[in-house]
Amino acid sequence: MAPVTNRRLLFNAYTNGLPQPGKATRYDGSQTIDPDTVPLNGGFLIKTLVLSIDPFIVEKMRPKTPGAQLPAYTIGEPIEDYGVGVVLRSENPTIKAGDHVYGVQGGAYPFAEYVIANDVTQYRVLEKKDKLHWSVYVGTLGMPGQTAYCGWKEFSKAKKGDVVFVSGGAGPVGSLVIQLAKMDGCKVIASAGSDEKVAFMKKIGADVPFNYKTENTADILKKEGGIDIYWDNVGGATLEAALDSAKLGAKFIECGMISALTSYPQGATRNLFTIIPKQITMNGFVVSFLVPKYEEEFYRVMSELIASGKIQYGEEVIPSLELGGEALLAVLTGTNKAKVVIEVAKE
Known part of the structure; x- marks a missing residue:
């Protein structure tokens, strides 16, 4: 496969108030990647399908502070939240191509179309219920x-x-x-x-x-x-x-x-x-401190309730990573209509 664009949403500058698109965040389409040949070094390559937009993102748009609860973003690197992607290639025996994975550790899933990962403890392999879109797994099932x-x-x-x-x-x-x-x-x-x-x-x-x-x-x-x-x-x-x-x-x-x-x-x-x-x-x-106690129960109980329609949810799907900055501002100001998810790519 020829190199393809690896679209990203980068942290661009610290903010003292609401993060303005193009200032606090910046869309970048300059990076390329060849999914067939990029070195994995024992890791696995994920194609991102959906990303979550959550309010805590703004708490990480600050200078690095010792002892802070949430790690700060690095200027020039992608912002991070929770995401779901499909594994394209893997050199890790516990993750195989075709697996769908959810980034679980503190919302540290980079806002990039392609992600090379090494730490399997940061991801959960998902078992998809029929008729549920992957976006549900960063919302009501995330x-x-x-x-x-x-x-x-x-x-x-x-x-x-x-x-x-x-x-x-x-x-x-x-x-x-x-x-x-x-x-x-x-x-x-x-x-x-x-x-x-x-x-x-x-x-x-x-x-x-x-x-x-x-x-x-x-x-x-x-x-x-x-x-x-x-x-x-x-x-x-x-x-x-x-x-x-x-x-x-x-x-x-x-x-x-x-x-x-x-x-x-x-x-x-x-x-x-x-x-x-x-x-x-x-x-x-x-x-994150409670998830270990309830995680298996949560996925078992909630998957059935959502799939059966007994639990309802709303979604507002943003069709492009390029609009991620606007999506974050909408969540923080309450102008969004429902849970905001970014659809980065189709399978």
Whole structure:
């Protein structure tokens, strides 16, 4: 085979705010690769099919800092997230040509059409369920789904009749939390930032879906009589409203605080003292620490639920790696319609 273009999305410059396409990130089509002859040095060659766009990407667009939870990107190298690809060639006995692999270690799958990999521990060979597109494996069957499933199972201790509030309820994490809570017999209040997203939350079972841009979160929570469990994807003023409306002994599951990534500057949470008299349990978590405990259960249970249609999901497929910078900005500003995935190539 003659050399082909290895399309990439590169980290271009540090950012102090929202990452602007063409500035923080840069599309590059100058690199070429010959898939038939490129040296593998004991590794395997992956053709990327789909890539995930997740908010944590922006946390890695900073100078390298000792002790940071997430490793920083290197300027001039591809940004990274979770991805699925097909193995074209392999010199590793545990991975064979034709295998479909999911990059699992901390979202360290390079944004490149062709990837030469050596560390098999960074990849999981996938068993595809009929009719499911590979994009599902970076969404509801990938890190976002694992985040929702592992966090809910570990921390919610939900009881039938509990009132659950989910912020960011139309996203890939929040939408699965809504459905898991309904399966446990809970009443679910859920917020999102557009009427289209509200309609999706209603479709998947939310009892009280609302648009936080047109309705007051505190008023909605007060009207519904308080909450037993809060799944937090947002932080900021939404967290304050949840604290005010928490019942005695409420459980707060702190999954993310996207407001801290997109709103500058951030002030202190004014009512954090509420945790004490209300005896609120607040758990922050990083999904990678929980995955070993739940991984096999997750794939066994969720694969069947999704394939059968009992769990629903939404996707917004971006048809080109060249649009990756715009896709990231949409996720961070909430203008995306559903879970954003980039379709890099067909099989």
